[in-house]
């Protein structure tokens with residue numbers, strides 16, 4: 376679904392990502408972690424072409440944006456969904472209107488059909504029907520995340536990018552959001568790229584984890600791969616006090632067995 380090779384990104388004299396490689400496979404939920412300021416958001420924005428890269432190439436759904444013309448780029452963009460940090464909803468638009476923004480941008484549909492589609496997405500993410508006409512300021516943090524997810528799903532994408540989707544949610548709200556993501560992956564066949572600091576999310580819903588450090592993906596794999604990886608930050612993150620309360624520290628801990636110990640289970 377995504378293949379990044381030799382990606383280098385910087386600002387002035389500062390190199391943030393250096394010769395980074397990353398793969399995401401169809402149908403998986405990939406958890407992307409790394410210390411604050413290591414470049415997780417920069418990579419996501421680079422993949423989405425919101426930031427330029429200095430070198431390397433990125434293929435999404437088998438296609439390289441650089442080799443596409445404008446209509447082909449739009450067609451590829453429509454197959455991607457994005458949930459930015461804090462939801463990034465337009466504050467002057469209702470939930471329904473926010474969900475319809477990508478529809479207006481890419482499709483030419485009658486208003487009545489867009490209204491029906493927006494209601495469908497609202498129900499899909501577990502919001503009440505009357506959320507449609509509310510403004511973001513009238514929503515709780517959890518509702519904002521769900522509304523933003525509904526907008527990310529507006530065009531039935533195949534690959535969804537989530538930037539810290541559970542940050543700011545209480546543990547129960549975060550667990551429910553994780554379950555929603557897993558259910559949507561199972562029912563819609565989504566592939567999910569999820570930047571997160573949330574250990575519970577990593578242990579309960581992610582199929583694989585990639586760790587960003589030293590300006591590249593240091594290690595990709597299962598929790599067992601993380602536990603076995605010899606790097607001080609990775610060891611501290613996955614074997615630290617908080618992690619120990621969630622994840623069994625012996626090897627061979629599959630995702631299912633991990634899930635039993637995770638938040639809310």
Ligand SMILES: Nc1ncnc2c1ncn2[C@@H]1O[C@H](COP(=O)(O)OP(=O)(O)OP(=O)(O)O)[C@@H](O)[C@H]1O
Nearest residue numbers: 386389391409410411412413414415416417418572
């Ligand atoms: N537009 C920009 N111009 C200059 N520097 C930037 C820009 N965007 C990001 N950076 C720098 O790139 C580095 C990586 O930032 P980024 O936001 O990707 O970190 P992150 O890993 O997502 O952090 P966090 O987990 O705290 O969200 C930081 O040092 C940041 O200051």
